Amino acid sequence: MSKKVAIVGAGISGLSCAYFLSEKNYNITVFAKDFSPNITSNRAAAFWFPYHIRNDKRGINWCRHSYNFYEELSKDANTGISMKQLIKVLRDGVVEEEPVWIEFMPPGACKIIPQDELPPGVFKTYEVLVPLIETQLFLPYLQNILLDRNVVFKQKAINNFNELSSFDVIINCSALGARELCNDKTVIPVRGQIALIETDTSRPVYLDNEMPLYLVPRKDAMIVGGTYEENVFEEKTEPATIERILNIAYKTFPELKQQKVIGSWAGLRPYRNEVRVEHEAGTNIIHNYGHGGSGFTLAFGCAEEVLRLTENIK
Ligand SMILES: Cc1cc2nc3c(=O)[nH]c(=O)nc-3n(C[C@H](O)[C@H](O)[C@H](O)COP(=O)(O)OP(=O)(O)OC[C@H]3O[C@@H](n4cnc5c(N)ncnc54)[C@H](O)[C@@H]3O)c2cc1C
Numbered sequence: 001m002s003k004k005v006a007i008v009g010a011g012i013s014g015l016s017c018a019y020f021l022s023e024k025n026y027n028i029t030v031f032a033k034d035f036s037p038n039i040t041s042n043r044a045a046a047f048w049f050p051y052h053i054r055n056d057k058r059g060i061n062w063c064r065h066s067y068n069f070y071e072e073l074s075k076d077a078n079t080g081i082s083m084k085q086l087i088k089v090l091r092d093g094v095v096e097e098e099p100v101w102i103e104f105m106p107p108g109a110c111k112i113i114p115q116d117e118l119p120p121g122v123f124k125t126y127e128v129l130v131p132l133i134e135t136q137l138f139l140p141y142l143q144n145i146l147l148d149r150n151v152v153f154k155q156k157a158i159n160n161f162n163e164l165s166s167f168d169v170i171i172n173c174s175a176l177g178a179r180e181l182c183n184d185k186t187v188i189p190v191r192g193q194i195a196l197i198e199t200d201t202s203r204p205v206y207l208d209n210e211m212p213l214y215l216v217p218r219k220d221a222m223i224v225g226g227t228y229e230e231n232v233f234e235e236k237t238e239p240a241t242i243e244r245i246l247n248i249a250y251k252t253f254p255e256l257k258q259q260k261v262i263g264s265w266a267g268l269r270p271y272r273n274e275v276r277v278e279h280e281a282g283t284n285i286i287h288n289y290g291h292g293g294s295g296f297t298l299a300f301g302c303a304e305e306v307l308r309l310t311e312n313i314k
Helices: 012-021 060-071 098-103 134-147 175-181 239-251 254-258 292-310
Strands: 004-006 028-030 083-090 109-111 122-133 152-155 169-172 188-197 205-208 211-217 222-225 260-279 285-291
Touching: 004 012, 012 134, 012 169, 012 285, 012 292, 060 083, 060 122, 060 260, 060 292, 134 152, 134 222, 169 175, 169 292, 175 260, 175 285, 188 239, 188 292, 222 239, 222 260, 239 254, 260 292
Parallel strands: 004 028, 004 169, 028 152, 083 205, 169 285
Antiparallel strands: 083 122, 109 122, 188 222, 188 260, 205 211, 211 222, 260 285
16 A cells, blocks of 8 residues: 655655656655745746755765756656856955855856956856756746645644644645744744846846845846845844845846836745755654755755665565
């Protein structure tokens, strides 16, 4: 008989686990307080880039695995995933542990732009080929695949794992919900605010952590980010902050002033010093939460690990 698996959470962490488990002989129910589009995963930028994870070497395999997975999916336009050029800028005088993130890159995905081609104030620029995951397209795409595979979705807040005692395995992908569900206060919100302007998909993804500034040209809008606000629990934007973000963008790229501002949003990254991917000893619970600003970058690698842990629970 197939094992009954409960997944708590319907963000990218929960859905990616459901994706791999549903390829095997499991009977899966996803429980979530909220579904797309009302979750953090919809607020992500979401380009593949290791962020918040660089000190955790387990992340190298997880990131690379996800990269390869998205690259394969990018061959089908319906997924909302495309391979995009990303320009990563380091400014003069900034000491960054830049070689660390390079270790996470698949071989050949990254090159350094020659010094004589750099604009003033810029110390080093990398050109990287990365997957861009348009959350507004990919999350519904993924959910539809799972429905076709008979995964059951139930809107329900889980307050205690005992509520899921009829399941053989529980996979906890509750992100910030783990603060209450597991009493794990080491997972904290890191708020990100972003502005949306009219898009120009001919532009590359642009990332300058010192300004800070990132530009993500999706099909529906260009994301202009953003903030990194630790321990802020209010999932809302502040007009003055959005104006500041736009002014930073205009300073670097004055031509963007021509593009109409069409919105803004805020999301809470579920940050933890280390992503928690483990089987809790003596229980049937596997945890998969705390992916911070790299939830999409890590998702399918972590989901592979969760599949392996699930197969080991007898
Ligand atoms: C502005 C911004 C930009 C970002 N950019 C990027 C990027 O470019 N690249 C990248 O890789 N990442 C990015 N991220 C990070 C990414 O969004 C997150 O890491 C990722 O969405 C986390 O996914 P998750 O599934 O773990 O959590 P969530 O999407 O928060 O999903 C959690 C799920 O658990 C459910 N839940 C919680 N508690 C309970 C409970 N008790 N009972 C039942 N259900 C529960 C929720 O309802 C929800 O369904 C960005 C984030 C922000 C805010």
